[in-house]
Amino acid sequence: MNEPLHAENPATKPVPRTLRYGQRCEVWVGSATTGSRERIFASDDLLLEAPNWTPDDSALILNGAGALWRLNMSSGSLAEVPLAGIPDLNNDHVLAPDGERIYLSANDGHIYRADIRGGNATRITAEDGYFHFLHGVSPDGRELAYVGMEAGKFTKPGRLMTMPSAGGPPASVDTGAGHCDGPEYSPDGEWIYLNTETFSSRPGHAQIARVRADGTGLDRMVHSGTVDWFPHISPDGQRASYLRFPAGTLGHPADLPVEIVTVSLDDWNAPLNTWALFGGQGTLNVNSWSPDSSRVAYAAYPVR
Structure with missing residues (x-):
């Protein structure tokens, strides 16, 4: 979730993030099997966020400067995906299972659907008094999972919601009293x-959990002293990745020393890989596992 700037003033238009002076955007790919990692793209001008891997393994889809971008994996070339009828994007975007469509959260608080090649986008959320932060699409493509937040009231906890991917009334899923994010x-x-603050009395102490799609069986997956966000499950259902913030972090801010952790779904408390970097917001907001479940893509923002 990319929280709007100046949340105390709902009338203020959110502004897409930019690089700080002396900062660089880097896109990396880490191997879940060997632990090695490789930088595949760098820019001193454009801040890219939240890579999605296309199902054909040919490209990463990212957002930057309010737009959507396609990074070709073989050539390293970057091209904007031409979209119309949608405001500036934030970093919550997920490809449909068919790989032909993409669902996008925009800075007006709504979720849109578009062709992955570009064109006109269609808004699918209603004017219901909430901001809608998309994070998940069901495997059959029929349902979306998102975080609903009362418009302009970002001091209140976000709630897990689901809705038909074609549009329609939402349903609330109970995950306790704490703020939640990243449902997938x-x-x-x-x-x-998802990550949730339900299991802790410490402000901002997010931990990884899961709940059945029918809303039952909330279960904590990780017991740690760090602040853990954005769980992503590999396509083969064998591994997961998540983003680890330092203890005491409130929310999921940018520009901090963080770690990406990969684990086996059988044991979330025994990391398989831990990759340290300077980043946070934008690094791993959406699922970035490769189609063959062997690699994880992420963004870093080092300052020289």
């Missing part, structure tokens, strides 16, 4: 993984 379906569609 498991590959079999039985679970929604």
Whole structure:
């Protein structure tokens, strides 16, 4: 979720993030099997966020400067995806299972659907008094999972919501009293993984959890002293990745020393890989596993 700037003033238009003086945007790919990692793209001008891997393994889809971008994996070339009928984007975007469509959250607080090649986008959320921050699409493509926040009231906890991907009335899923974020379906569609503050009395102490898609069986996955966000399940259902912030972090801010952690779904408390970087917001907001479940893509923002 990319929280709007100046949340105390709902009339203030959110502004897409830019690089700080002396800062660089880097896109990396880490191997979940060997632990090695490789930088595949860098820019001193454009801040890119939240890579999605296309199902054909040919490209990463990212947002930057309010637009959508396609990074070709073989050539390293970057091209804007031409979209119309949609405001500036934030970093919550997820490809449909068919790889032909993409669902996008925009800075007006709504969710849109568009062709992955570009064109006119269609808004699918209603004017219901909420901001809608998309994070998950069900494996059959029929349902979306998102975080609903009362418009302009970002001091209140976000709530897990689901809705038909074609549009329609939302349903609320109970995950307790704490703020939640990053809801994402498991590959079999039985679970929604998320981070939540429900299990802690410490402000901002987010932990990884899951709840059944029918709203039952809330279960904590990680017991840690760090602040853990954005669980992503590999397509084969064997591994997960998430973003680890330092203890005491409030929310998921930008420009901090953070770690990407990969684990086996059988044991979330025994990391398989831990990659340290300077980043946070924008690094791993959406699922960035490769189609073959062997690699994880992410963004870093080092300052020289």
